[in-house]
Amino acid sequence: MSSDLSTQFIEQLEHCFDNKKAVKICGHGSKKFYGRQVDSSLETLDTKNHQGIISYQPTELVITAKSGTSISDIKTALDEKNQMLAFEPPQFNNQGSIGGMVACGLSGPSRPFAGSVRDAVLGVTCINGKAEKLVYGGQVMKNVAGYDISRLMTGSMGTLGLLLDVSIKVMPKPEHEITIVLEQNTEQALKTWHKLGNQALAISASCQLNEKLYIRLSGNNAAVKHAQSIIGGTEHEKGTQFWQQLRDHELAFFNDSRPLWRLSLAPATMILNLAGDTLTDWAGAQRWIKTDEPADIIRQLSESHGGHATLFNPIDNSIEPFHPLASGVASIHKQLKQAFDPVGILNPLRMTSNY
Amino acid sequence: MQQQPDTSGYHGDREALASALQSVLPKDAVLSQAETLKAYECDGLSAYRSTPYVVVLPETIEQVQQVLQICKRLKTPVVARGAGTGLSGGALPHKRGVLLSLAKFTRIIDVDKANRCASVEPGVRNLAISEAAKPYGLYYAPDPSSQIACSIGGNVAENSGGVHCLKYGLTVHNIQQIKMLTFDGELHTIGGSGLDAAGYDLLALMTGSEGLLGIIVEVTVKLLPRPDTVQVLLASFDDIADAGNSVANVIAEGIIPAGLELMDNAAIRAAEDFIHAGYPIDAAAVLICEIDGPYDDVNEQVKRVSKVLKSSGAKEIRVASDDAERQKMWAGRKAAFPAVGRISPDYYCMDGTIPRHQLAAVLTRITELSNEYGLRVVNVFHAGDGNLHPLILYDANIENELARTEELGEKILKACVDAGGTITGEHGVGVEKLNAMCLQFNSAELQQLHAVKYAFDPDGLLNPGKAVPSLHRCAEFGAMHVHHGEIAFPEIERF
Incomplete structure (x- = not known):
């Protein structure tokens, strides 16, 4: 089933623009918890029924779909042609729309090896805060006509535009995939990553948790065997399930009431001096930390390693979920918000308390 | 062609501007004599030329900041220039503006083996980064054909590609942080040492922004491990459509080669006359396919690709027997432009x-x-x-x-x-494809792009008149290209 609500959305946003009335954009609601919590009395703009695959040409390595299309439907279509979303978008509660995927900009375990959702975004059709329908990018791999608005939209949490459809680069599935496990603590894992990172091996994911280093190998038989012969370890019988549970935060590690922080850091950053428990993903570049340490401490530490920290499970807005920006960069953000949404009707206060 | 991007700019005396700039720059870093300005009148697109009013060659970020502050005060346009190899006139000077050369920013600040990245100044040549990373077994993947000369700052400004984009991506996929100055002289760090940064993806926005949003003064690139084995196949076809279809067939097989290049008969002949790469001069098209990875993996893929190419109509497939032959197969393709220059x-x-x-x-x-x-x-x-x-x-x-x-x-x-x-x-886009932009974007889309520029550069003085055409220009252009009887940009008054 496919349906197109573009006209309705444009009319709704025209009305909002004329009346300076804000909306909150919602897809499948699977990432509603993520980011700042917005005023629940705001009118909802629901993209769930704006759905359907517009085009999919496997040999062009691109799929275009309306924003409300579920990630599952996209994956089913790709499965038939033995292709995949290489960046492994999370599907919390097994849900999620492709619009929400792009708007939140979250990528899964494969991110350091296969790129991010932002890397895969080739084009968008969106409606800005003036209710204008705009098309940027396209369905081709290379496109430098105009500023890269498609990637700017990625991760902007619906504050710059309502996504109508998105074109995403897809990749062939690997022929063969195994997961190997080594008995290593975080310190040892960081050394292993350092050593392996300087070799071209068929690694497609790697994380460290509970004294174990998990490495996924993907590619043709020869490539996987080659990597396995270098790394060693024992084969994980339920590797596929493990990475899916990591991607969707279903591992026991995530079942915890403490604040969950996502730290994005220089990958070789040594173990951080923070109380709590850590799952180190992305070969060191992403650290999930359950801790009651104060936000300021966590953020200072992240900055000192060239990174940033996101409170991933905010309860209210008492702690800003997203890392505060340097003042100059914050002012560019404000100007950009003004450029796309001059009266502030799109997801106000979803990313920052400033707009 | 003598171009004049727009009529605005500094209206005072050339020497007055030069002297204001000289007050903050070292001796020899300000050029205002006709004979010295001539070297800067075009970039790689030499059909478009314009003499800059003054050229500056600062050596430090502080000096660039001071230049920008002076230009802001004097309402003088600034055009940044790297190595000048761009092919769309993006660094075409403003005849009443300052051409800001970053040629002296050539320092490789750091090669970080542990985090597999390198921080470099914008004037560092693309190839020099890979050379600096070589002792660590690493390299910088994007390789525009001008990589021996082009600079990384220009690569970021243009989002440069190269022959290995399909597998390794463009510049935007291979950088993690930049430092840049807005026109008011403020220094901003965009991106970070991790794989993402907080806030909007300004790194993507800056990449390919053609010097209209800020002046890039430092770039941190990602480095990749060098593949163990690289192999090249050369396939010839009697029909160029078969060659084109063979590319889709390779991808349908689930293979993403490191490079896939196609040349038509005229290109084959020109390259062969010039380089003697051993190309089949009677073929309608040749396809050059590069595969990289671990040794066994490459061998397996070469077999599969050969099979696909054969079933797609390739009449001859050659696999390079050694590194010299591989280089030779590439040499013809890489020299295709100069080869055409000979005919x-x-x-x-x-x-x-x-x-x-x-x-x-x-x-x-x-x-x-x-x-x-x-x-x-x-x-x-x-x-x-x-x-x-x-x-x-x-x-x-x-x-x-x-x-x-x-x-x-x-x-x-x-x-x-x-x-x-x-x-x-x-x-x-530069100056070259401003009209063509009107074919691709409507007025709301162009206005949104102008609004993005305004967010960074409210004075509109960074590389003005490039990359995004004015609506009036499109209206005039559209008047010449009436599509399906509809006038493009109808909301613009026509005089």
């Missing part, structure tokens, strides 16, 4: 990108247009990612031939847009 007094390189399945239709259209205009067109093609480089051969000494060439070029780009593609895959 024609001038050539004009286009950069449209199309969905690959449209290749045969677009090539047919290019042949029709070539015959219609009586101008020869040679095609080289980054086949893997659908990026066409038709080279239009012309003679600038023949009256009107450049104008006809540009008109033919615009029609080729229109064919690319009509086929679902874009007017520029990797060379940028």
Whole structure:
């Protein structure tokens, strides 16, 4: 089933623009918890029924779909042609729309090896805060006509535009995939990553948790065997399930009431001096930390390693979920918000308390 | 062609501007004499020329900040320039503005083996980064054909590609942080040491922004481990459509080669005459396919690719037997542009990108247009990612031939847009494709792009008149190109 609500959305946003009335954009609601919590009395703009695959040409390595299309439907279509979303978008509660995927900009375990959702975004059709329908990018791999608005939209949490459809680069599935496990603590894992990172091996994911280093190998038989012969370890019988549970935060590690922080850091950053428990993903570049340490401490530490920290499970807005920006960069953000949404009707206060 | 991007700019005396700039810069870092300015009047697109009012060559970020502050105060446009190899006139000087050369920013600040990245100044050459990383077994993947000369700052400004984009991505996929100055002289750090940063993706926005949003003063690039083995196949075809289809067939097999390049017969002949790479000169097309990875993996993929190419109609497939042969196979492709330069007094390189399945239709259209205009067109093609480089051969000494060439070029780009593609895959818009931008974007889309510029540069003085056309320009252009009887940009008054 496919349906197109573009006209309705444009009319709704025209009305909002004329009346300076804000909306909150919602897809499948699977990432509603993520980011700042917005005023629940705001009118909802629901993209769930704006759905359907517009085009999919496997040999062009691109799929275009309306924003409300579920990630599952996209994956089913790709499965038939033995292709995949290489960046492994999370599907919390097994849900999620492709619009929400792009708007939140979250990528899964494969991110350091296969790129991010932002890397895969080739084009968008969106409606800005003036209710204008705009098309940027396209369905081709290379496109430098105009500023890269498609990637700017990625991760902007619906504050710059309502996504109508998105074109995403897809990749062939690997022929063969195994997961190997080594008995290593975080310190040892960081050394292993350092050593392996300087070799071209068929690694497609790697994380460290509970004294174990998990490495996924993907590619043709020869490539996987080659990597396995270098790394060693024992084969994980339920590797596929493990990475899916990591991607969707279903591992026991995530079942915890403490604040969950996502730290994005220089990958070789040594173990951080923070109380709590850590799952180190992305070969060191992403650290999930359950801790009651104060936000300021966590953020200072992240900055000192060239990174940033996101409170991933905010309860209210008492702690800003997203890392505060340097003042100059914050002012560019404000100007950009003004450029796309001059009266502030799109997801106000979803990313920052400033707009 | 003497170009004048716009009529604004510094209206005072040249020496007054030079002297104001001299007060903050070292001796010899300000050029204002006609003979010294001449070297800067064009970039790699030499058909467009304009003499800058003053050229500055600062050596430190503080000096660039001071230059910007002076230019802001004097309402003087600033055009940044790296190595000047750009192919769309992005660094074409403003005749009443300052050309800001970053040629002295050539320091490799740090190669970080542990985090596999390198921080460099913007004037560092693309290839110099890979050379600096080589002792660590690492390299910087994007390799535009000008990589021996082009600088990383320019690569970021243009989002440069190269022959390995299909597997390794463009510049935007291979950088993690930049430091840049806005026109008010404020220094900003965009991106970070991790794989993402907080806030909007300004790193992506800055990449390919052609010097309109900020001046890049430092770039941190990602480095990749060098593949163990690299192998190259050369396949020849009797029909260029078969060659085009073979690319889709390789991908359908689940293989993403490191490079996939296609040349038509005219390009094959020109390259062979020049380089003697052993190309089959009677073939309608050759496809060069590079595979990299671990040794066994590469061998397996070479076998599979050979099979696919054969079943797609390749009449001959050669696999390089050693490194020398591999280099030779690439040499012809890499020298294709200068090779064409030998058979024609001038050539004009286009950069449209199309969905690959449209290749045969677009090539047919290019042949029709070539015959219609009586101008020869040679095609080289980054086949893997659908990026066409038709080279239009012309003679600038023949009256009107450049104008006809540009008109033919615009029609080729229109064919690319009509086929679902874009007017520029990797060379940028610059001044060259301003009209073509009007074919791809409507007025609301262009206005949104102008608003983005305003967010960074409210004075509108960073590289003004480039990359995004004014609505009036599109209205005038649209008046010449009425589509389906509809006037483009109807909301603009026409005088």
